[in-house]
Amino acid sequence: MSILLAASVTLCGGSLAHAQDEAFFTSKVRPILEANCYECHGAEKIKGGLTIISRAALVEGGEQGPAIDVDHPGESLLLEMISYKDYNHQMPPDGKLGVETVATLTKWIEAGAPWPEDAEFEVTAERESDSSQGRIWEQGKSHWAYQPLKRPDVPKVDDAVWNANPIDAFVRDGLDARGFTPADEAERGALIRRAYYDLIGLPPTPTEVRAFVNAKSDDAWEAVIDYLLASPQYGEKWGRHWLDAVRYADSNGYERDTDKPYMWRYRDYVIDSFNTDKPYSQFIREQIAGDELDDVTAETIVATGYNRLSIWNDEPDDPLLARYDYLDDIANTSAQVMLGMTMGCARCHDHKIDPILQSDYYSFVSFFDNIELPKRGDQKITRSILTPFEQQVYEERVREKDQRVNALVRDKAAFEKRVRKRMPEASGVSDLVELEYRFYRDTWKELPDFDMLRPENAGNVANNYITTSVATRDKAMGIVFEGKLNVPADGEYTFHVRSRDGVRLRVGDGVIIDQPKLGDSKAEGKLALKTGLVPFRIDYFNRAGKPELNVVWSGADFKMRPLSADGSAADAVDFDTLIANLGDEVFEPGERDEYNTLKSDIDKAKKEPVPGKWAAAVAERGNEPPQAHVLIRGNPHVEGDEVAPAFPSVLNPPAPAVVAPTEDSRTTGRRRVLADWIASDDNPMTARVMANRVWQHHFGRGIVRSSNDFGLQGVKPTHPELLNWLAAELVAVDWRLKPLHKKIMISRTYRMASTVNEEALAKDPTNESFWRFNMRRLTAEEVRDSVLNVSGDLDLAMGGPGIYPTLPEAVLSTSSMAHAIWFESPKEKQGRRSIYVHVKRSMLVPTLTDFDFADTDSSCPVRFSTVQPTQALNTLNSRFFNEQASRFAERLRLEAGSDRADQARLALNLATSRKPTFKEIRQSLALMDELEAGGTPKNRVLDRFTLLVLNLNEMMYLD
């Protein structure tokens, strides 16, 4: 649609009766609009949907509504904007207009914004966005990826060997067309090494290599594949590909980068799902909507941790915006990872490159709309995953435990009461009067000056006893108590204070006790006081432990009378304070032991664990679905049209079968609807996108290289029919990946060598046609795991909370809370596979990041493979590599004996999976001799050689 002048003229309604109005507009108003507004709200650029080309355009307004209010001109939005009163509604954006200018515009608008017909701005151009959207939709209709999936016919090629497997027929067909000869079959040694790393991320042992190389049977290759697919390490390797795509991490990324409790269960769930060859369709259903399925189990609840993986801001400035950022992250990631669509680009406006409307985006987000966000300090994302029976047992045990504790507490109370009766001083009437408190919330290392701070709340202490129970939380808090002390007689008095953490006591004019630091303290102060009411004030803070503040005083006529009471008013005297100060004289024989036993029994009973099982899981705000809206320019504070849940319209999808939730449902049931559609056999994207990922991780690149983007801007498939075939095959084998892996790996295409063919290299240097197999470097995890593997330190234990490898001080010190966020694991746990390394978003392990570990904040479809000198510095000089080199040397001494040639042979064999040549052994011995001649201590010579082995290109690269 074009905006033509003529269209708006008829709408002109302002009074044009007076020639002086016209002159005023033309000479005063129009120049202001031209100078200050036209650039962004003119005919070319139309920001916020508003143009100022005519009065009609102003009345029509933009995304935020009409710019001028015809009925009440004084309340026009335009006037509010230029008044600069509200920070979020100010125009022009780069500064307030001058006073006179504002006055002119105000005068004009209050007069009804008269605008002469012949003074309208000229518009000729069509709106760019209108026409380009049309073009995009035209292209989208015929775009290959959006077409229904059909199993294509398999071509027939001349070479019979290449006709046996449809994959080969498709690839060979392409090669024949370009006149290329495919590479020969790879040597068996290279092949088995390739297969091991591809499927389990670890090299074969020398024995396994030997067995395969010497195998006579025809099905030896299939047997290797079957063995690897059945190995539990398969899930660890392929699960990691999925974790890259869904941006897995164990922490929230923002601000203090706190941990996500039990996130690791989701990581283990992914590994298990690959190992059990769960249908991919089911895998999707469980992750998006495992809590809304017909059959909800602990496993499907853990799966919904998928919805908790994103970065999360625990201290957002704009909570509503933060909420939509969170939902956007889930929706955008799901669309890219499962559908190959870059939905996120349509958050603020219709997609500029792909046929995705802004309303499509908000319809898509609305499936996730009711998810409850975590809250600071209470992440609200854990959920019990016990079975109903286990849950019953658990709750019963919790109840029993409470009863046991309560019984003991009652016994102790009875005991205290008995002893208390012998203590006349405990009157229950406090010596303090008019006691007030002020409570502060923050974390200190030292007692702050509370007078500079704003208390969170304040009030009177009813019973006039000092008590930390006035605080609304027991950690990271401070309290000031201020009142008067009733001094019974002139004389000297002693105050005893025990506290955790800092405390300062002022009585009369002076500070009597000053213990401002962290930790437990016990102090006394003496001073002379006169009869009457004396000012009394105590400042206290507690950082992380259990708060404790006990105050007693003694005078000439009384001993150890409490001023504090941590308990109820009726039970005013703190028993521990009393006995701590009065000593054993209050006890009768045997009572001290009785008391100690009671105390330790209570402690024990409280600490006794009741085993539960928790997972990071999704939760919704209830079962009432909220009304979703388009958000104008992505601004959550400006709602546009209402939208209902719907699938992206370019795919001609079915209408979502949204069912009203039942009364007892915990959720709206909407995610289930989305999951079912994504996982349906008819979805044109899902199978293609996943089949492409499987191909990508076998061949180093997808048939579509941009594996998260199958849109108009994505890279075109090099073998579209092969991809369609693979996708159709995936659906046909009930969405199971293992048959697909096997089909691919038994192909001649997969078994090609990586050797060069001059002609093909010249014509197709990037191997678009798969004329050979691409070499690749090991991934970050494979580098670390392989080093641990050759040294003998690799620990194949599976699952559980992440481990924390030792980090250099230089890395720890980059954090704002250096030692509070990394909890180094014991040495013997540090040999676990890299997939089990705790993923702290703001503190990643250098050995992994140096080798291009996935970005943790957004979906990582393809890892980089960089070569940098920092990698060489790490593999040569880091503590990890050098310690591993020494462990490797120890292993060689143990397994190969003391002969250096034998040691070198085994070392090279372990690192490269092949028998070393004589020349290589000679080279190895030459180094060791050279080192020894140069004065290297004998026991270190082998360490240096093993370090060399860990740095070999052949160890790091696969043919």
Added chain:
Amino acid sequence: MSKRTDPNRPQNTFCGRTRRREFLTTMGGGFTSLALTGMLGLDGFLGSQTVAADGVSPFQSPLSPKSGHLPGKAKSCIFLFMYGGPSHIDTFDYKPEINRLDGKTVEVKTHGRGGHRNEGRIVGSPWSFKQHGESGAWVSDLFPNVATCVDDIAFLKSMTADSPVHGSAMLMMNSGRILSGNPSLGSWLNYGLGTSNQDLPGYVVMLDKTGGPISGAKNWSCGYMPAHYQATVFRPKGDPIMNLKPYGDMTDAEQRSVLEHLNHFNGEHLADRVDNTELAARISSYELAYRMQTTAPEAVDVDTEPEHVKNLYGLDQERTEDFGRKCLLARRLVERGVRFIQIYSGGAHNDDNWDAHGDLKKNHDYHAGNTDKPIAGLLKDLKQRGLLDETLVVWGGEFGRQPTAEYAKGTGRDHNSMGFTMWMAGGGLKGGETVGETDELGSQAVIDRLHVKHLHATILQQMGLDPNGLTYFYNGLDQKLVGVEGAEPIHQIIA
């Protein structure tokens, strides 16, 4: 700069040398000879070795020096990051009105960590302001030394940012967005320009001695770009970067032996795979790593500087020694072609940085006192060496502070992202200029309002990059540091 590299473009073949014997003959030079590097050239090492995030391979030489879009005035940029948020109205944005209203409760809209408020008790500035230089710029007595440099400084007094909360505001100042996962300014510069010294990292960060800022490494992340563009954290004393020395008791001679023999092994391996430039690149990366072991410690060895230079930066005084050393080191890195250097004043939490919620005077006296002389020393030293023209110096925090008190008593000010001051110097900018104004209380920018993206656009422009043309294709979009809608540089201060 183009991200949609044609996948059909020929990759580097190995200088046409594919015959094994010929190759091995050329390789014979051994580790320490430069034969290999010479033969490979920069392209051999850096060329076509990564696959971009969208899966379009290969990438063009990621770090070799590139000419920008525009003739850039500046070759390097030093960003002095005053973490925590220095108060603009107590440093460079003189507001006599707040002293007049000191202690009075007035109607003023503020927005900080304590949320939105409509009134508050004004806290007058405890420091006095004077005009300095020919430009007559106002500077408080927190910065007596910087005050002597005002004629070289362009002040931006109408800065705004999108968040008044540390974590997200830090990310915004460093990466243009309040969400993490985006490349930081230094990454963009290295992506656009490469580095002219292959022996040193192109992007260096130096942290405060109390620790990193909130969100740590997120602040110097390369986000969705490859690892070439991430920052290296430099320490001003000891080993400047990690893993720079042979481990434990290994001697230099031993290391050289290991490397020479490693080179033989890797050469043999390469001989059958000569078309794979990545293998060759990895071989030469060892040579670069070996050289860095010498060049990096030499670069940080500020003790070789003459006394009068050290004193200029305040290395002779205890409280300025730390920041002064970092500033002097920054100059040495600039001389060695490092593209972007960021120095943090302030780390960890609360009063370890400029976050003056409690005692404003104590906090700002401390942090300004530690940095004033070193900053002035840096500007003067760059100028006397003729380096200021080609070095852009940026000063500021993630936001400023409010004119009102945060609490019932005391002088602490809450955060303010609606108006604050930053300044820039050198790099082809006009000295003695001031752009923009806040209102009479300094509570928000009202004239020539600037946003963080304008600051970023100006830095890119002065470094020779078109802020609206520097893009990286990711997630279906041509991503830009200055945001999808683009931003103009601040023309008023460009000479």
